[in-house]
Amino acid sequence: METRTPASPAPSPLANQPLGAILTFVLIVAVLYLGRGIFVPLVLAVLLAFALGPVVHGLRRVGTPHIVAVIVSVSAVLALISGVAYLAFSQMLSLASDLPRYQATISEKLRMLQETFGGGRVIDRLVATVERLGAQVEASAETLAEQSPEPIQVVIADDGMGSLETAQTVFFSIIGPLASVLIVTIFLIFLLLEREELRDRFLKLASRGDLRSSTEAMNEASSRVGRYLLAQATISAGYGTLFGAGLFVLGVPNAILWGLLASVFRYIPFVGTLIIATIPILLSVAVDPGWTMLFGVIGLYLVLEVTSNNIVEPRLYGTSTGLTPLAVLVAAMFWATLWGPIGLIVSMPLTVCIVVMARYVPGLGFIETILGSAPVLLPQERFYQRLISGNVEEAIELADREIEKDGIADFYDDIAVPALRLAEADVAGDLADPSHRHRVVETLAEVLDDIAEATPENAEEHAQVRVFGGKTELDQAMALMVAERVRARGFSAQVMAPVALRKEGIAQMDLSETEVACLCYLGERPDVYARYAARRLKRIKPDIVIVAGYFHPDYKAVKDEGTTEEIDLIAHSIALAAHAVALALGEEDSAVSGRPEAIPQLRLAARAVSAQAAADPDIARSLRRLARSANTTVAMVTVVPLTDSGDDEPRMSHAEYLAHEVLERSGTLIIEDLQHSPYAHLRTVVESGVRAYAGVPVPLEDGQLGAVLAIFDQEPRLYDDAQVGLLENAVAPVAAEIRDLFVRREAEQQEAIA
Structure with a gap:
């Protein structure tokens, strides 16, 4: 199962001070505005500095x-x-x-609509407006044509505004945008020149002695924003290139624009391209006497939107932003309200x-919980919430999704x-x-009824196995x-x-055809209760095989060497409990290491082979x-056991964990930087100091052990093909x-035995 780390925000110190939080927010908004x-x-x-940083770095690398x-x-x-x-x-x-050349085409289109749909207030008004504007244009042209061709006397009148005032008006109309461009350019130059110095000063100011967290925050923000x-x-x-080219092919005027x-x-989330596509759509109505161009422009827009939103963006963006769609929409509205159109872009x-x-x-973790895309509940927590609420449909949907990804056995044990x-x-x-x-x-019983694999007929008549809660x-x-799981076998x-x-229940039970009893305990001290129940069952049927399932997390350390004469096998997961039952019923053990008690010993044997x-x-x-x-x-x-899942990471070295990953892939695994990979959360990987890794499986004839040949480096690097x-x-x-x-x-072992 994929390891996922959801956002775990710390409680906000402002949570108990709502008035202070509101005043702080209002003050920040006022300052920004x-x-x-x-x-x-x-x-x-x-x-722009984020965008040009790689360019400057590349130029510096070439000298x-x-x-x-x-x-x-x-x-x-x-x-x-x-x-x-x-x-x-x-x-x-x-x-x-x-x-002005498009007036006749527009009037003709509106008349066609009027004839097709029988008119209407809106269409009638549009027709009247266009005809009125056309009449005004024609009247103006006729008036100019009928005027005497005598030269027109030009008189320069002083309207109170001299050339100096005119120059001032023009100057002040363009000085604002030019000043903004100049300020941005100056800021950009200094940010690029003093990038390292500014970074160090910011870290000193924001770290408060914790350089690690501040550096990670800055690196993550820089990486996300840069990728975005x-x-x-x-x-x-x-x-833009495809849209303009498509419009040019369709014959829409000013396609480059x-x-x-x-x-x-397109930098404006959700509605940017829709706004700009509306103009060529309307223009196509005015230009083309027919409707071909209109439908062509609409089709071009839809194809580009579907392709970019559903194919291109997921591949290029991935998780680069870490924001939910709702957060993107709210952020766009918020910044647009504060800073206008520029706010939409940034x-x-x-x-x-x-x-x-x-x-x-x-104290600010609640912001990531609200806006971030990282899941705030683990899969098992989401499933538990559905069970609490009695929401069978959503619980089944979640179960089906996890089963499709990892299988039903992993769903049981992991979710x-x-x-x-x-x-x-x-x-x-007492909660x-x-x-x-x-x-x-x-609720869980209904979910299991829906997702359970095919059950043999009469599965509970003359049952070979009794599974006790x-x-x-x-x-x-x-x-x-x-x-x-037993029935599935x-x-x-x-x-x-x-x-x-x-x-009194055991006294009335007929165990004559029962070969195995499996006792399931989820709570604490399961071994005490299991021994007591097993003793009672053995009194009725001494040859019955007792499998004890200890599912409390604190009892994973209970060793099978501690089994008593009442308890024959101990398991700590659903899959291993079903496997133990199957073994007790005589199913051939295709992999000895699958037995609950064999995995630790086999792991020790694998480590011994690695050392040798x-x-x-x-x-x-x-x-x-x-x-x-x-x-x-x-x-x-x-060398690692083939059936050891690799989930017991705290007890494994980084090499063993990565070896399991290689063997599961059955192919080469190359990691450029382990500290920035899906394995960065693993304690042994972090503590090892290893950064780069490449590993390939080594074929062995042994059916229980697998081997991996790997190369490591203490610096991030991407191993090339050679x-x-x-x-x-x-x-x-x-x-x-x-x-x-x-x-x-x-041979040495045989010699020692001899």
């Missing part, structure tokens, strides 16, 4: 001085923006000059930074059992009454799952309520040669040496 003249250019400069790299990058951006603005302005002028800006720029440029505007407006990156900051700043443990904890802490427990069990209804729910099984284990392989001169020589050829820190052979090729080529000789080691080891 009143200071928008400063904040907007600064935010734009910061976002360009820092100042030159910054100037070249900023100049290129200014030139690009200026060129786009000039092109858009010229296209707008062209469009304005062509608009890169993905958004790529998608927007591609979208609409493509440019589509690229810009809403996503700003909100990403706020959510990342909330993750690392104590259903932990959910019942939560219910048991609530009952033990739930018996009716609550009964509702949980009833130990003490409570929750124990009986555990018994339902164990019985389902082809054996008949009957679920017995906890009352059946009482003295590392000490073997031939294998050690091959590993040193591989590490030297691949130019890496170390090469290693790791290095991976060296690793794969080394598999065959290393496998032969390990097999020789097995032969020598077996």
